Amino acid sequence: MNLHEYQAKELMRRHGVPVPAGEPATSVEEAKAAIEKLFGEGHQRVVVKSQIHAGGRGKGTFKDGFQGGVHLADSVEDATAKAEAMFGNVLVTKQTGEEGKQVNRLLITSCQEIKSEFYCAVLLDRALGKPIIMASSEGGVDIEEVAEATPEKIIKETVDPDLGLQAYQGRKIAIALGLRGKLIGQCGRLMQGLYATWAGCDASMVEVNPLALIENEDGTEAVVALDAKMSIDTNAMFRHADIAEMRDLTEEDPLEIEAGKFDLNYIKLDGNIACLVNGAGLAMSTMDAIKHYGGDPANFLDVGGGATQEQVKAAFEIILSDPSVEAILINIFGGIMNCNTIAEGVVAAAKETDLKLPLVVRLEGNNVEAGRQTLAESGLALITASSLAEAAQKSVEAAK
Amino acid sequence: MSILVTPETKFLVQGITGGFGGRHAQLSLDYGSQLVAGVTPGKGGQTFSDTVPIYDSVAEAVAETGATASAIFVPPPFAADAILEGIDTGLELVVAITEGIPVRDMLSVKKVLDASDTKLIGPNCPGIVTPGEGDQSHGGCRIGIAPGYIHKKGNIGVVSRSGTLTYEAVWQLTSAGVGQSTCVGIGGDPVPGMTHLDVLKMFNDDPETEGIIMIGEIGGTAEEEAAAWAKDNCSKPIAGFIAGATAPPGRRMGHAGAIVSGGKGTAEAKKEAFRDAGIGIAETPSEMADTLLKMM
Numbered sequence: 001m002n003l004h005e006y007q008a009k010e011l012m013r014r015h016g017v018p019v020p021a022g023e024p025a026t027s028v029e030e031a032k033a034a035i036e037k038l039f040g041e042g043h044q045r046v047v048v049k050s051q052i053h054a055g056g057r058g059k060g061t062f063k064d065g066f067q068g069g070v071h072l073a074d075s076v077e078d079a080t081a082k083a084e085a086m087f088g089n090v091l092v093t094k095q096t097g098e099e100g101k102q103v104n105r106l107l108i109t110s111c112q113e114i115k116s117e118f119y120c121a122v123l124l125d126r127a128l129g130k131p132i133i134m135a136s137s138e139g140g141v142d143i144e145e146v147a148e149a150t151p152e153k154i155i156k157e158t159v160d161p162d163l164g165l166q167a168y169q170g171r172k173i174a175i176a177l178g179l180r181g182k183l184i185g186q187c188g189r190l191m192q193g194l195y196a197t198w199a200g201c202d203a204s205m206v207e208v209n210p211l212a213l214i215e216n217e218d219g220t221e222a223v224v225a226l227d228a229k230m231s232i233d234t235n236a237m238f239r240h241a242d243i244a245e246m247r248d249l250t251e252e253d254p255l256e257i258e259a260g261k262f263d264l265n266y267i268k269l270d271g272n273i274a275c276l277v278n279g280a281g282l283a284m285s286t287m288d289a290i291k292h293y294g295g296d297p298a299n300f301l302d303v304g305g306g307a308t309q310e311q312v313k314a315a316f317e318i319i320l321s322d323p324s325v326e327a328i329l330i331n332i333f334g335g336i337m338n339c340n341t342i343a344e345g346v347v348a349a350a351k352e353t354d355l356k357l358p359l360v361v362r363l364e365g366n367n368v369e370a371g372r373q374t375l376a377e378s379g380l381a382l383i384t385a386s387s388l389a390e391a392a393q394k395s396v397e398a399a400k
Numbered sequence: 401m402s403i404l405v406t407p408e409t410k411f412l413v414q415g416i417t418g419g420f421g422g423r424h425a426q427l428s429l430d431y432g433s434q435l436v437a438g439v440t441p442g443k444g445g446q447t448f449s450d451t452v453p454i455y456d457s458v459a460e461a462v463a464e465t466g467a468t469a470s471a472i473f474v475p476p477p478f479a480a481d482a483i484l485e486g487i488d489t490g491l492e493l494v495v496a497i498t499e500g501i502p503v504r505d506m507l508s509v510k511k512v513l514d515a516s517d518t519k520l521i522g523p524n525c526p527g528i529v530t531p532g533e534g535d536q537s538h539g540g541c542r543i544g545i546a547p548g549y550i551h552k553k554g555n556i557g558v559v560s561r562s563g564t565l566t567y568e569a570v571w572q573l574t575s576a577g578v579g580q581s582t583c584v585g586i587g588g589d590p591v592p593g594m595t596h597l598d599v600l601k602m603f604n605d606d607p608e609t610e611g612i613i614m615i616g617e618i619g620g621t622a623e624e625e626a627a628a629w630a631k632d633n634c635s636k637p638i639a640g641f642i643a644g645a646t647a648p649p650g651r652r653m654g655h656a657g658a659i660v661s662g663g664k665g666t667a668e669a670k671k672e673a674f675r676d677a678g679i680g681i682a683e684t685p686s687e688m689a690d691t692l693l694k695m696m
Contacts, residue, residue: 269648281588284643284646292684365547389687
């Protein structure tokens with residue numbers, strides 16, 4: 001589950017990571033109050049930031065032509081006007097796709113003089129089976145490009161998950177980033193806070209880009225998290241009721257939300273051949289096979305190992321609500337699951353939804369003869385196949 | 401021979417009184433496997449299916465029955481604890497079927513596991529099958545949730561991160577009249593116990609395994625590591641398949657570990673590693689068995 005920047009910053013702040021002063025807003029009134037508060041506290045400049053689950057906000061463009069999803073402002077009036085221009089407006093960035101994302105929330109923060117920018121993230125190194133801190137003196141830019149072009153600029157520190165990030169490790173990263181004097185200890189503690197956020201929230205990833213060395217209005221320097229990106233391991237949500245409440249359904253695909261209610265794993269894609277498969281590996285391979293034979297899958301859909309007739313019906317309805325679908329491919333290897341149960345579910349769902357689209361079915365496994373008979377006697381115009389490859393080919397032809 | 405388990409392996413089921421665990425425990429009994437005990441804390445003294453004694457702890461079950469392996473069907477919040485109990489008791493093999501164990505729990509488990517002699521298969525896996533000699537491979541060792549009847553005793557080793565793709569490969573082999581030594585589903589989680597490489601090494605050392613099917617998917621670099629080792633060290637033919645070439649980056653495709661992140665873990669990189677190691681690549685899963693059989 002992905003979080004908004006303001007939510008990630010709140011979790012970081014709770015774990016001792018310094019973030020700029022500020023508050024989220026869900027209306028112009030709230031935004032104005034937050035802006036007035038910051039100027040009232042003596043800040044000379046504020047940042048108004050769109051909160052959507054996509055990167056590239058600063059360089060994005062709103063659909064009405066307003067440039068930039070992140071704005072600086074030097075007065076209450078200017079900041080409020082910017083907030084008004086952004087609320088409810090649709091922001092298109094390099095990560096949102098053409099359709100863009102509507103801005104329903106803003107984050108208003110103080111703005112300090114930036115002296116330099118770094119990159120920092122906490123994530124799982126799967127090859128090591130341990131968490132690592134990844135940092136770089138190259139901040140505010142695409143870290144994948146840095147890793148590609150100048151791998152020597154990437155700092156990695158492995159963490160013992162039972163000990164957590166030790167103070168000396170934090171200092172080591174700070175020194176490698178080029179910090180000196182009191183900033184070594186301060187940045188080191190920030191690193192420990194970031195790791196504590198990752199571990200304490202069961203995060204999959206915590207990313208700060210940029211992490212910035214700023215000059216405060218009193219002339220002192222400090223390292224702070226200027227931006228924040230975070231995703232949570234959904235498997236651990238049972239112990240984080242507070243984080244579960246942070247889920248923003250408006251950021252998710254409505255069909256994916258609907259599928260989740262039936263314990264179906266559905267991911268919408270751009271093609272026109274819908275798939276209904278049991279097992280994640282087989283579901284991925286079904287998409288791959290469609291592509292291999294020149295077609296385009298409309299979705300990933302894993303109905304799981306013990307799918308019920310009800311789930312099959314729900315899966316059918318979800319698939320059919322995608323208007324770009326022109327053919328359906330059902331691929332089931334029912335090792336233990338009864339193929340006839342699936343067949344009956346398919347027939348019932350097809351009749352109930354008055355299916356007009358071509359339907360290719362490949363069934364294999366337990367009680368498959370009865371399942372095939374159920375399909376054959378259903379009166380539906382089904383296309384059957386005996387292997388996945390054959391089913392994929394037939395679905396590609398049917399969708400033409 | 402076989403790897404990890406033989407038809408004689410005695411095992412227990414942790415979480416045998418749950419619906420899912422009970423159902424598959426019964427299927428293992430029906431297959432003729434040596435399921436000798438169940439463990440559910442607080443239900444010691446009861447029996448499962450009239451014949452299998454239930455104990456309060458793994459230690460008691462092992463002391464009474466001599467079980468050396470365990471299948472875990474415990475719900476995700478308690479599954480890491482169940483694995484640790486199995487390791488602490490000194491089981492040779494723990495098979496964690498449970499899907500949805502938090503990564504952070506598995507990081508702690510892995511540390512303990514690495515310092516022990518126990519081997520872990522999974523979590524989020526179909527388990528392991530060493531086929532038996534009876535009708536439809538009856539009498540084999542089935543620990544987990546795989547369909548037993550699709551197997552056939554023979555000389556091909558199968559290792560996979562995906563359940564249904566394992567069944568596809570096994571069924572293709574069996575339909576072609578070719579049997580399997582052992583089939584291992586290592587699971588779809590990002591922090592697994594045994595990896596492709598661990599299993600590959602065991603197949604290479606097993607005198608009765610003559611060929612190997614290795615099934616991988618997007619996410620992580622375990623397939624690449626296995627291929628790099630196989631290139632110089634594996635003396636047996638390997639056919640490989642990788643799922644997820646069309647998966648959009650940054651999305652988890654059903655399995656917690658099936659995700660391309662930061663440009664890492666792509667199907668193309670894995671296929672390239674396979675090619676470089678001389679591993680035969682099946683372009684679609686329908687060709688997994690054929691690809692291997694043509695190499696043998």
